[in-house]
Amino acid sequence: MARFSFRLPDIGEGISEAEIVAWHVAVGDRVEEDGRLADMMTDKATVEMESPVAGTVVELAGEPGDQVAIGATLVVIETEAEVVQPAEPERVEAENPGVEEVATSSVTERQDPPRHGEGDHAQHGGVGAPLDATPADVSQEAAPLHHPAAPDGPTPRSGEDRVLASPAVRARAKDLGIDLSAVHHDGHHIRHADLDAYLRYGSAQGYRAPNASRARPDETVKVIGMRRRIAENMAAAKRHxxxxxxxxxxxxxxxxxxxxxxxxxxxxxxxxxxxxxxxxxxxxxxxxxxxxxxxxxxxxxxxxxxxxxxxxxxxxxxxxxxxxxxxxxxxxxxxxxxxxxxxxxxxxxxxxxxxxxxxxxxxxxxxxxxxxxxxxxxxxxxxxxxxxxxxxxxxxxxxxxxxxxxxxxxxxxxxxxxxxxxxxxxxxxxxxxxxxxxxxxxxxxxxxxxx
Missing domain, CATH: 3.30.559.10 (Chloramphenicol acetyltransferase-like domain)
Structure with missing residues (x-):
């Protein structure tokens, strides 16, 4: 067994750090090559980080809302075989480079994984190092991320079969107990991002068992990502x-x-x-x-x-x-x-x-x-x-x-x-x-x- 340290690459916008918007893995999770790790947000774009290797997640660099420096270790993955660490982080070019002031656009970027035998020229990783070598502003203690419980509801109806979604999305929804017909989506098919939004905000749209209380539990929502940018800009406008x-x-x-x-x-x-x-x-x-x-x-x-x-x-x-x-x-x-x-x-x-x-x-x-x-x-x-x-x-x-x-x-x-x-x-x-x-x-x- 070996450990691979995935360092946050240069997203290509001249920034020194990025904010963790959402984790798609937790400590102990199995992640496949090209599997989603996290959504990282700069002032100008939201970029999806994908795993360059397959293995088990053993360490994470922080929680949603934390800032991670470019080049700092984002995720440590335990692999079954030795993996050559790239010499330095490479740029990830966002095809939607960003928004000034009020708005922030959302961009999904794909990273090509390093291949065995490519040596120091493998793509999209970083120099291997334990998490305790990261800069001081990166959280040193990474706790497993637990998805919020999906809303209680009945067995998915036959109408779910008519919802367009990839096999991977259907499998994930099944594991989470989510009825796809209850998931709001704007495109022609349901994506992983739609499931993420449902997990964060779907309790207001969830099913209610007969005779159950209409009261919903209190929840604390961390202001991160685009909502944080909007809050900062609106506050600055009213302050100035x-x-x-x-x-x-x-x-x-x-x-x-x-x-x-x-x-x-x-x-x-x-x-x-x-x-x-x-x-x-x-x-x-x-x-x-x-x-x-x-x-x-x-x-x-x-x-x-x-x-x-x-x-x-x-x-x-x-x-x-x-x-x-x-x-x-x-x-x-x-x-x-x-x-x-x-x-x-x-x-x-x-x-x-x-x-x-x-x-x-x-x-x-x-x-x-x-x-x-x-x-x-x-x-x-x-x-x-x-x-x-x-x-x-x-x-x-x-x-x-x-x-x-x-x-x-x-x-x-x-x-x-x-x-x-x-x-x-x-x-x-x-x-x-x-x-x-x-x-x-x-x-x-x-x-x-x-x-």
Whole structure:
């Protein structure tokens, strides 16, 4: 028997350490060659580490949330035969190199295992060393990782047979007692990552035995990975930016009627939601209010006002909030915007968004759709200085002037529009003036297509 020390390789982003997001093995587990070891997260990507050898896990470098230095031992594996240790860690290039500020993309990387006889040129490992030789910031005591108990439930139903999953995923689900038909997934088939998410959060969706208590046990969830990044960025935004929010009610009756007419005659073009039309209105009004389409470097004391609108679009994904950016939104028509919105939302949801698609925004729009509520006070996507939040559309009676004089009560579609601004850069008068200009354009939607 021999011991192989798998050291954390250089992930290829110029970073010195990475965070353990999740272990896929515990001390004592048998791991096969190419088997999953851990998910490691940097500021820019989440990378899956795979075992270059087969054997039994004897030591781990820490717990989820701990930082591990590049080149430090991540896992020690006991093998049945001698394995040549690579001379030094090699770079693992992430095909989705990352996200700045608010969002962090998820990337799965495959490592090629060393082959017997390849000597010091074997790939993706590190110089063999016991765990006590790792840097001081790496946890010295690695305890076995226990998966949380799967939710109690009945024997898997026949419907599970219709769920698409690989044999390895089915075998793992069977070992864990998970009904695949109860596992939420976004793709065409269930992956290991979907099982991991179910183990972490699936208790809220689990089955309940008849006559069992509806109460769920308390749980403590460590804030790690993307959720930790979101928490840090939101806290920094509120700590550094003196926010103020302005809310105005807008009559979108005419805009909704025009949207219905455009969809009826769209042909092969994508169906329009309200969002592309609002983006057109935002882009048309921003040139007169350049202080809103800006970024503030508070350390350098410099405000950069942008001529182009690179509009961030807050998108909720299973991993958390991400903000893909529509580049040069001012040059796109509503149908082009609709296509780009769908494409970017799907890329963010599946973790395939590129770094340039997740950074560099100049102003952000955030919409909860039908869940929009009466009003919102959105948090600014630092270092931007403004964020716009359309809220839910409701129908209410309003007074309108008659053509021949007097007033009448009619049914109107109304929407509150919120805007949060950085008070260091944007005055309240400027924010209110901008929203009033936006309101005039939205309530006279024919102007959206006027030169």
């Amino acid at each position: 930016i003196p926010h103020f929010t302005y809310v105005e009610e807008i009559d979108v009756t005419a805009l909704e009627a025009m949207r219905a007419d455009l969809n009826a005659a769209r042909g092969q073009r994508p169906k329009l939601t309200m969002l592309p039309l609002l983006i057109v209105a935002i882009c048309r009004t921003l040139p007169n209010f350049p202080m809103l389409n800006a970024r503030y470097d508070d350390e350098a004391g410099v405000v950069t006002r942008f001529g182009s609108v690179h509009l961030g679009m807050a998108a909720q994904t299973d991993a958390g909030l991400m903000v893909p950016v529509i580049r040069d939104a001012q040059d796109l028509n509503p149908w082009q915007l609709a296509t780009e919105i769908v494409r970017l939302a799907e890329a963010a949801r599946t973790g395939k968004a590129k770094s340039e698609e997740l950074s560099g925004g100049t102003i952000t729009i955030t919409s909860l759709g039908p869940l929009g509520g009466v009003a919102t006070t959105p948090v600014i996507n630092r270092p931007e200085v403004a964020i716009i939040g359309p809220n839910r559309i409701v129908e209410r009676p309003v007074f309108r002037a008659r053509a021949g004089g007097g007033e009448e009560i009619v049914k109107a579609k109304l929407m509150n529009l919120s805007i949060s601004c950085d008070h260091r850069v944007v005055d309240g008068h400027d924010a209110a003036s901008y929203v009033q200009a936006l309101k005039r354009l939205i309530e006279t939607p024919v102007l959206l297509f006027a030169d």
